[in-house]
Amino acid sequence: MNEYHEPLIKRLLEKNKELSYEQAQTSVELLWEDFEATYAKAGHEYAGEAMTAKVVTQWIENYGERLHEFLGNNPKYKRLIGDKGKIH
Secondary structure: OOOOOOHHHHHHHHOOOOOOHHHHHHHHHHHHHHHHHHHOOOOOOOOHHHHHHHHHHHHHHHHHHHHHHHHHOOOOHHEOOOOOOOOO
């Protein structure tokens, strides 16, 4: 895990009381990977971890409280979701 993940996980846990530490960690990793993959597919040069951390921080600030609902309703993440809409 890189130096940026732990602060992001802690912030997500502050914003969303529905998530366990492991769920927050998985969420941060998914957001991180999705942003980097999408950015690369769009043909942009890699902007570094600081840029990715900035974007993921923005997403956590804007959507962190309801992130468990988004992941629970997104078919891309179904393998990670349990019966109650929570991440495994």
